[in-house]
Amino acid sequence: MNDNKYELIYRDLANKIATGIFAVGNYLPSENDLRRQYAVSRETIRKALLALRNEGKIQKIHGKGSVVLGTRPALTSPELKGFTEIAASLDDPTNSRLVQNDSVYVDPERFFGREETIVRANAPGAQPAVLIGRLREVRHQPVSLDRDYVLTDIVPTLPDDPAETSLYAHVEETVAPISYAEREITMTQADWDDHQFLEVQLGTSVVVIRQKVYLTDTRLALLSESRLDPRQFHYREFVRRHLT
Amino acid sequence: MNDNKYELIYRDLANKIATGIFAVGNYLPSENDLRRQYAVSRETIRKALLALRNEGKIQKIHGKGSVVLGTRPALTSPELKGFTEIAASLDDPTNSRLVQNDSVYVDPERFFGREETIVRANAPGAQPAVLIGRLREVRHQPVSLDRDYVLTDIVPTLPDDPAETSLYAHVEETVAPISYAEREITMTQADWDDHQFLEVQLGTSVVVIRQKVYLTDTRLALLSESRLDPRQFHYREFVRRHLT
């Protein structure tokens, strides 16, 4: 949590949109009104509005004002959050079960695409990692089978109870803030684990979301793979055509 | 194309990153150097860098500089572009075949999720639209079956040859700039058309990307559905954890 002015204003406005105080389709107060209300400069207001715009919460219309567009939630969404963090914002009961916890070697270069990520210790590009496999349940139904490869060189420790704790929170507390990720979504054939845990038929398709998660200093901290039942998969995002 | 200073600088820097003049892993010149090189104020430079950062092309590190991260291309990517526009940037030969061209009524409220989009003319929420179905081929292989529902009330005319022309370009020339879209990715069972055109087996899974495409004034201009062979589907995007 930052205490920047524009971020505080951003959160206040985002909250007022989420709770309907600023209703969808209506205009926000003008930048000059907001400037007076928050007693800041116009540039500070504009930074807050830009952040809302980039997330698709408002649309700025030249000469008119800022229209409230609405809000989009989902379990699998463009936000860079861990399951534990998303679960905290859901009403439904959620559960994580540890199903794997091994020391392995991985080659991050082979994580995207359809190659094998786990390699021999002496393979070129091999890095030591801890593999944590967790089955995620919402409303007591399995929704995803997650495997995180935590790079030991960057993240030397792990939470005491990996099933209960947010990996992201642990990394940010013990190493450095998580900053960004490259994400890949593909489809593949269900394997035995998918069949066992996600209760999908062998050989049918499952959705695979892979992420390379980086710290603020661009160091790669972990690889994560999430396998989902295609019947439950729905991914929503907001995309813009232009910078401005 | 805008002729704003910061956008020109953005494009110049993006181009130098794409062509390797600024190599991955290296630092860009400092904001002060860039300010001198382009003979603009520091804020203008910072706007250009912010745009690069938001697209995952650079990472700004406080007190150090801006590291070049790299570039990510793909046929199905987070950019809001039509197939014709993406095809223009590919080396491979591409082709579009018109397979459908009908007048229908749609209910945009029913476009996301798993409901029927095409409704009766007198249904509540029904809007007139032209359905344009096109089979897209790359390297003479079918890659996607696209259906665009162009809302007649907003876009009254259509290009003369819908198979060859970019719908997006036509909308922007005759109506208003396209600004943003809500996108949904799901999976469903292949139907007869998928089997015929995409050459996938009946009943196996296909990827469905649906988009609601809006103009700068927030009017909904068209609905588009893209159905893809899951074996060829790979979607890559860049996501950030924080605003700053």
Place this chain on the structure above:
DNA sequence: TATGATTTGTGCGTATGTATA
């Protein structure tokens, strides 16, 4: 049609704070 008021967009300058080396 034209004009002025309002609102957002772009650009510049300056000052201060904070992180890095």
Place this chain on the structure above:
DNA sequence: ATATACATACGCACAAATCAT
């Protein structure tokens, strides 16, 4: 400690789009 580099914040001027008169 000092210099460098990025981050935040304020203020100002003018351009461009919109709308009511």
